[in-house]
Amino acid sequence: xxxxxxxxxxxxxxxxxxxxxxxxxxxxxxxxxxxxxxxxxxxxxxxxxxxxxxxxxxxxxxxxxxxxxxxxxxxxxxxxxxxxxxxxxxxxxxxxxxxxxxxxxxxxxxxxxxxxxxxxxxxxxxxxxxxxxxxxxxxxxxxxxxxxxxxxxxxxxxxxxxxxx
Numbered sequence: 001x002x003x004x005x006x007x008x009x010x011x012x013x014x015x016x017x018x019x020x021x022x023x024x025x026x027x028x029x030x031x032x033x034x035x036x037x038x039x040x041x042x043x044x045x046x047x048x049x050x051x052x053x054x055x056x057x058x059x060x061x062x063x064x065x066x067x068x069x070x071x072x073x074x075x076x077x078x079x080x081x082x083x084x085x086x087x088x089x090x091x092x093x094x095x096x097x098x099x100x101x102x103x104x105x106x107x108x109x110x111x112x113x114x115x116x117x118x119x120x121x122x123x124x125x126x127x128x129x130x131x132x133x134x135x136x137x138x139x140x141x142x143x144x145x146x147x148x149x150x151x152x153x154x155x156x157x158x159x160x161x162x163x164x165x
Contacts, residue, residue, distance in 0.1 A: 002162055003053040006055065007072065008057065009080070018142070019113075019141040022141040022147045034060065037060055045151055047159050050159060070104060085117055085120050109158065111150070113135065
């Protein structure tokens with residue numbers, strides 16, 4: 001089994017904690033509670049018969065606003081950068097945030113994820129796909145759509161990276 005640290009970051013109220021809770025505990029709450037500091041938990045995913053332990057760090061604050069201590073980045077193998085599909089303004093800091101992440105963690109796997117897919121219709125989702133081509137997937141923490149697949153894909157890519165090292 002391999003164990004890898006995965007950061008979950010993005011603007012406030014994009015659903016970072018909801019995505020974290022959906023994956024770790026298979027729960028969802030409509031109540032919004034601001035994360036203070038960092039919340040850490042882990043879960044294993046099975047990839048081609050191999051276990052990958054994902055140690056998830058749900059980080060409060062936005063990377064580009066210096067609210068995230070750089071020590072949180074240490075040892076991270078992957079970053080999930082989340083934006084809210086229903087609030088395009090949550091993309092405003094994405095470029096700056098991704099530059100900071102790539103500078104702090106060169107070669108790190110970065111997945112850009114649009115969350116709250118359940119709030120958009122098919123036409124709106126197509127528009128967002130065109131506007132944010134860097135998005136690897138769209139998820140819904142509320143319904144669970146694409147959540148397990150997101151983490152399976154990350155586990156698979158991290159396992160692949162290990163085999164290349």
